[in-house]
Amino acid sequence: xxxxxxxxxxxxxxxxxxxxxxxxxxxxxxxxxxVANSYDADATEVTITAPMGQHLATRHQGKVVDKGFTIEVAxxxxxxxxxxxxxxxxxxxxxxxxxxxxxxxxxYGRRVMGSKGVGKLAPFGICRIIEVISSAKLSSAxxxxxxxxxxxxxxxxxxxxxxxxxxxxxxxxxxKVGELDATKGGKKGTRVLLKEFSNRIVPSIDELARxxxxxxxxxxxxxxxxxxxxxxxxxxxERSKVVGRFDVNVMEDTKIRFEPGPKGEIVGRxxxxxxxxxxxxxxxxxxxxxxxxIKGWVGYSKYxxxxxxxxxxxxYCRGKIAAQTSVFNLKAGFTGEHDVRSYLVGELDVDWLDxxxxxxxxxxRDILWSHELGQCFQDWGRLVIKKVGQRSRGPMxxxxxxxxxxxxxxxxRVRKEFPGEEQKELRExxxxxxxxxxxxxxxxxxxxxxxxxxxxxxxxxLGPVITxxxxxxxxxxxxxxxxxxxxxxxxxxRIAELASFGRIADDRVRVIGRVExxxxxxxxxxSAFQVLxxxxxxxxxxxxxxxxxxQAFSTLRAEFVxxxxxxxxxxxxxxxxxxxxxxxxxxxxxxxxxxxxxxxKRPGHKLxxxxxxxxxxxxxxxxxxxxxxxxxxxxxxxxxxxxxxVCDGLNLKGIHxxxxxSLEDNKKLTHITWTTFLLRTRRMHEEFLKEAERQKRRAIQxx
Numbered sequence: 296x297x298x299x300x301x302x303x304x305x306x307x308x309x310x311x312x313x314x315x316x317x318x319x320x321x322x323x324x325x326x327x328x329x330v331a332n333s334y335d336a337d338a339t340e341v342t343i344t345a346p347m348g349q350h351l352a353t354r355h356q357g358k359v360v361d362k363g364f365t366i367e368v369a370x371x372x373x374x375x376x377x378x379x380x381x382x383x384x385x386x387x388x389x390x391x392x393x394x395x396x397x398x399x400x401x402x403y404g405r406r407v408m409g410s411k412g413v414g415k416l417a418p419f420g421i422c423r424i425i426e427v428i429s430s431a432k433l434s435s436a437x438x439x440x441x442x443x444x445x446x447x448x449x450x451x452x453x454x455x456x457x458x459x460x461x462x463x464x465x466x467x468x469x470x471k472v473g474e475l476d477a478t479k480g481g482k483k484g485t486r487v488l489l490k491e492f493s494n495r496i497v498p499s500i501d502e503l504a505r506x507x508x509x510x511x512x513x514x515x516x517x518x519x520x521x522x523x524x525x526x527x528x529x530x531x532x533e534r535s536k537v538v539g540r541f542d543v544n545v546m547e548d549t550k551i552r553f554e555p556g557p558k559g560e561i562v563g564r565x566x567x568x569x570x571x572x573x574x575x576x577x578x579x580x581x582x583x584x585x586x587x588x589i590k591g592w593v594g595y596s597k598y599x600x601x602x603x604x605x606x607x608x609x610x611y612c613r614g615k616i617a618a619q620t621s622v623f624n625l626k627a628g629f630t631g632e633h634d635v636r637s638y639l640v641g642e643l644d645v646d647w648l649d650x651x652x653x654x655x656x657x658x659x660r661d662i663l664w665s666h667e668l669g670q671c672f673q674d675w676g677r678l679v680i681k682k683v684g685q686r687s688r689g690p691m692x693x694x695x696x697x698x699x700x701x702x703x704x705x706x707x708r709v710r711k712e713f714p715g716e717e718q719k720e721l722r723e724x725x726x727x728x729x730x731x732x733x734x735x736x737x738x739x740x741x742x743x744x745x746x747x748x749x750x751x752x753x754x755x756x757l758g759p760v761i762t763x764x765x766x767x768x769x770x771x772x773x774x775x776x777x778x779x780x781x782x783x784x785x786x787x788x789r790i791a792e793l794a795s796f797g798r799i800a801d802d803r804v805r806v807i808g809r810v811e812x813x814x815x816x817x818x819x820x821x822s823a824f825q826v827l828x829x830x831x832x833x834x835x836x837x838x839x840x841x842x843x844x845x846q847a848f849s850t851l852r853a854e855f856v857x858x859x860x861x862x863x864x865x866x867x868x869x870x871x872x873x874x875x876x877x878x879x880x881x882x883x884x885x886x887x888x889x890x891x892x893x894x895x896k897r898p899g900h901k902l903x904x905x906x907x908x909x910x911x912x913x914x915x916x917x918x919x920x921x922x923x924x925x926x927x928x929x930x931x932x933x934x935x936x937x938x939x940x941v942c943d944g945l946n947l948k949g950i951h952x953x954x955x956x957s958l959e960d961n962k963k964l965t966h967i968t969w970t971t972f973l974l975r976t977r978r979m980h981e982e983f984l985k986e987a988e989r990q991k992r993r994a995i996q997x998x
Contacts, residue, residue, distance in 0.1 A: 336372030725758025
C-alpha cells in the first residue's frame, strides 16, 4: 500500500541498526557528521549547543534513564525546502554528488564532504529522537506571488523516532510532522535537535573543540564552528568557544611538504623546511597511467603524543578526516620505530579517495588499504616515514640534548665543577661528553631525576679524562717546552683521577642511602639486601671488589655449590635473585686470599641456634673443600674463609653461645649490627668524598 504521509523514509531496520545505532557510538563523531552536512549546505557558521562534559543518561536498576538534555546543531546554510525533504534528506544511501545538486556547493563551490548519504542516521547511535527544523526557499516558487512572499523561507519540520523505525518488519517510515512545518521563516538554515539519549558522555568544551578541529582540516574565511555549553549561563565567560585550527608544534627542520603542481604534477614536488627539493619523494604516486596527487606535510612533533588526536598522520578527503595512521601499517622492527611511533605527525589532503571508487570505510576511521590504490598509497606513506626518520635524527638528538640541559641545569653544574678561567677546556670537554650522552637519552628517562643525575656525573667525570688524553698527545708532540707540557699533563691527570674517584664515592653514598631506606621499611625481605651485597660487596668492606672481576673465584663458587650438595645433600642458592620470596643462603665475595661469606639478617632479627649451626656448617664444608686433594689450585688462591654476620642481636642458648664466641676468637666470624654496618661504610665513603673534593679544589688552585 502506498504511503499517504507527507514525509517518507524508505529504509530497512537493518540499515538503521548497522549504519546508525552500531556504527556511531561517540557524541563527537555524531556531531562531526552533522557539522559535515552543514558545510555541504554552504553554511558559514555552525553553532553546537550541548551539556559539555556531562553524562546524557544514567543507569538505574539496570535501565538507562535519560537526564532531559538536548544537543542542538544549528547552521545558516541553504536548508532543505519541504518539497525536497524526501529526495534530499530521507533517501538513505542517495549520493548528493550524483543528483542535481552536483559535486560542489552552489554558493561557495565547496567540494562536498558527504558521499554515502548515511550521515543523517549517525545520531541514532546516541539518541532516540532526531528533530529537524530547516528553513529554505522553495525549489520552485509560483511567479504570481508577491515579491515579499517570494523571498520568504519555508520551514520543514519533522521528528524521527529510532524505536519506531527499528521494528521487526521493514516498512515505509513516516516521520512525525512538526508544528512549524510549512510556516514562513525569516532566515535560512537548519537546526537538528537530539533528544532522549543512551548512556553516553559529551566531551568537555575544550576536548570537543580539539576533536572537531582534528576532524575538519578546512581553513576558510567563510567557515566557523562555535560551541556553547548549555549547562552554563549566557554571561559565563567559559560558556562559549570557537573551534580553531588543530595545531601541532613541529620539531624544527623535520617537516617535509608535498605540493602538487597546478596541473597535478607530482614529481619533484616534495620540499624540506628550507624549500629545497627532497630527493626520492613525490607529491603523490602514479598507477596505471593515472596520477594521484597528495598535498600536505609530514614531520616530527616537538613533544611525544599527549593523546590519540595527535598520533600519527591525519588523512583528509574534501576537508573531512578519512583516516589516521601512525606508520602506514609498517611492521614493527624498522629503524627508528620508537621515535616514529612517538613523534610522527602530519596532515595530508587526498581528495581522490572517494572519487572513482570510495576507499574510505563507512565510519571514516580508516582506509581500504587492501584496494590496489590503497596499497600504492600505503607504499608511498612508508617511503615518506623512512625519509622523515632519516632526516629527523639530527633534530631529534638536538632537541633531546636541549631538554637534558634544561632538566639537569647542565651549564651551571659544569661551571660550578670547573669554575676557574683556566679550566675552560675542562668545561668544554664536559659539555661535549654531556652532548654525546644526552643525545642517547629517551624522553621518558628525563623524568627520572636519579638517572639524569647519573648522566651529569658521568659527564663531569669523563670531561677531565678526555682533556687528559688531549694533554698526553700534546706532551708527546711537544718540542719547544716539553717540561711545560708535562706539568700541564700532571695537573690535568690529578683532576681526572679525583673526578673518577669522586664519582665512585658519590655513587656508593647513594647506594648506602638506598640500604638505609630498605632497613627502615617494614616488611623488607632479606633477599633485597642480598641483591645489594651481591652487586656491591664494598658495602661490607670498602676494599672489596665485585666478584665478577675474578673469574677464578666465580669458578670456585660454582664448584663449592656442587661440593656442598655432595656433603650435605642440600642445595645452596647463592645468586638467584629473580624471586624475592625465595630464600638466598648467603653471598660469597673475596678479599685478597680469603673467601668471604656474608650472612645478612633482616633488621631487628636475633640469631637463633639453628642459624648458627648452618653458619658453622658453611665454614666447615668450605674448609674441607679448600683442603680437598683435587682443589689444590683453589687452595693456592684462597687460603681460608671468613664469615661476616650482619645481625642486630643474638638469641643463642647453651653450647651455641660458646661456639659463637670460639668462632669470633679464632677470627673466623665477625659480627656487626645494622647500625654499625651502616655507620662504618657511610663514614668511610663520605670521608673519602670530602677528601676528594678538598684535593680537587686544591688542584684547581694550583692550576
